[in-house]
Amino acid sequence: MPENPxxxxxxxxxxxKILRQEIPAKIIxxxxxxxxxxxxxxxxxxxxxxxxxxxxxxxxxxxAHATTEEILDFWKTVQATLDKLDLKxxxxxxxxxxxxxxxxxxxFHIHLCGGEKLGPMLAHR
Ligand code: AMP
Numbered sequence: 551m552p553e554n555p556x557x558x559x560x561x562x563x564x565x566x567k568i569l570r571q572e573i574p575a576k577i578i579x580x581x582x583x584x585x586x587x588x589x590x591x592x593x594x595x596x597x598x599x600x601x602x603x604x605x606x607x608x609x610x611x612x613x614a615h616a617t618t619e620e621i622l623d624f625w626k627t628v629q630a631t632l633d634k635l636d637l638k639x640x641x642x643x644x645x646x647x648x649x650x651x652x653x654x655x656x657x658f659h660i661h662l663c664g665g666e667k668l669g670p671m672l673a674h675r
Contacts (some may be wrong), residue, residue, distance in 0.1 A: 584627035595665030
C-alpha cells in the first residue's frame, strides 16, 4: 500500500465506470488495452478522450508502470482514433495531470481536440 493516499487508484472515477460499462460512452475505437470515446462535455467541435484500460492515475503513473505492450497499444489507439476523426486541418493533444494540471478524472487520459482553429494553448497570465 503506498504511503501517500494520493497514489492509490480511485476505482470510483467516471472512466473506471465507463470501462466497467456501468455508465455509457460514445465509443470511437476499442483495442485490447485502450478505449477511445467522445468527451461528454466537449470543449471543441471534436473532442475525444483516449484512456488505457489499466488502472493508471496519470501520465507519470502510466509511463512508470504500464507494460511496453500497453504503452504501444495506447498510442496505436490514438492513431486509430485520429484516423476515424475528421482532423485534417490539425488538432491538439493534451493530458492534464494532478492539481496544477487541472486533472478532474484521476484515470490517465489524453484529450484530442479539433474541428476548428483552437485558441492559445494556455490562457495568458
Ligand atoms: P480532465 O480535466 O483532464 O481530467 O478531463 C476530464 C474530462 O472528462 C473532461 O473533459 C470532462 O468533460 C470529461 N468527462 C467527464 N465525465 C465524462 C463522461 N461520463 N463521459 C465522457 N467524458 C466525461
